[in-house]
Amino acid sequence: MSEAILRTQELTKRFGGLVAVSKVSLELRVGEVHAVIGPNGAGKSTLTNLLSGDLQPTSGTVQIEGRDIAGLASDRISRLGVGRSYQKTNIFLPFSVFENCRLAAQSRTPRAWRVWSGAGRFGDTNRLAEEAMEAAGLAHRRDRVAATLSHGEQRQLEIAMCLATQPRLLLLDEPLAGMGPHESHRMVELIRKLAENHAIMLIEHDMDAVFAVAHRLTVMVNGEVIESGTPEAVRASPAVQLAYLGGEDNLHG
């Protein structure tokens, strides 16, 4: 098992009196899909926001390769190799698929001050964009305006943009939300493949998908981790069954 790239300790976020994330400690490793599950309002998205720098923790630490990233803005964290996809599709709607990916790739090869050269002139940036589209299965939509893509394709573009930034760590916030069975299947295959050389945190409600790809599961309820371990261990956990599976929600629901 490889070293953890990202490690949180006692990570906590309060909004006024509400503790959205309470003392969460977890580790993300290359080669591992770490799924975080839990009912709505469990604090999963808040946790993602804390890791990506969209929110700052109230207490506790987040370390990326031993470096404390507390207080860093999201652009700095992104440049440390963290790619984040959003639960609500968050793309550049008026741009082509290629331009969405090219812009994402451009963030890795900053040429901001080469204002005399056309943006499309840089082979390495273009190649990253093409590779990302290919990996996400969007190469055939290269020149389509993002706004005209189907919902599922926009979700794929969301992932493609992350990949174009060459992250080592991926934070995927409900990548399957609103996808049809065929598209879901492809996305699961993609996540499985990406796990070979990325550390992945996956937030997902689709339990079939979660159990198909996750190496490790963390179950959150009301901001707290109630169980963490291998899928088998979590499935067998009485605490999880009581709090999460025993209710109306079912693991295979």
Next chain:
Amino acid sequence: MNNRATDLILIVAAVLIALFPLSGATFYTQLIAKVMILAIFAMSLDLLIGYTGLVSFGHAAFFGLAGYALALMGPQYEAANFWWTLPAAMGICALFAFATGLVVLRTKGIFFIMVTLAFAQMLFYVFHDTKIGGGSDGIYIYNKPTLAIGDFALANLDKLEHFYYLVFVLLLLVYLLLRTVLGSSFGRALIGIKVNEHRMQALGFPVFRYKLAGYVLSGAIGGLSGYLAAVQFGFVNPEILSWHQSGMVMMMVILGGMGTLHGAIIGAFALVFMQELFSNQAVFGAVAKHWQLAMGVFVILVALYLPQGLAGLLARFGRKPEAAEEHHE
């Protein structure tokens, strides 16, 4: 964004403008020179509004500051030197943009509008209420700057034609500069910020720095236009810093079509010439006195029916050349 038909129309328009002084119509030559200066001003604002998504309501600050810079830096009874007063005036504007940008760019939306307005009004009152720039009367610039290499005069800015062509060349240069910059990685990042600032930051772009750089560039070019206006009219007063001025240039950008550059130029021409037309007694008779009324109707119609401004109209013809030809003859 720029299609070929549009480019062709722009080139034809540029040639017509270049030839216009040959007509000998002094009044209109003077007027077009003024419009071209305002077009540079409008393009500098379009960089913020149309490309970066920063709706600045204080752009007159740069226009006026550069004018005052020329008036105060130049010797009182001799001609100033164009070669250093222009870069100095633009540099002062760039510095002002940098310093105020550090503050205003931390705000968003309506607050950005308010804070940019506040800074411009502060500058207005600094010049209005103190003796630095002659108070509310302003200052005369008795001599036009000299534009010479050694002893050889490149242009005599007292001559209308010379000044006209200087402004024309600068208008072209600013247009080409901005077009190049906006097509570069830097420009694409600015447009990305306009479309989805949050995602740009999440993708790893230091958004604040990009916006600050755009703001400084816009301020410097706004300064260029203010400098030229001061040269043309030979005086500066606080009015060039007022919010009317900021509102007028914003109208030009919106009327012409945001985010197209040439739209800003079209907007400048449209606003000034519509004003001329509506206030012309020979055409509108007694109503000409109330030209603002007609102007208001015109602006409302454009806003209602041409959300992409006059440039959008141009693009519509450009896209369907066969349809455009039908209307032609």
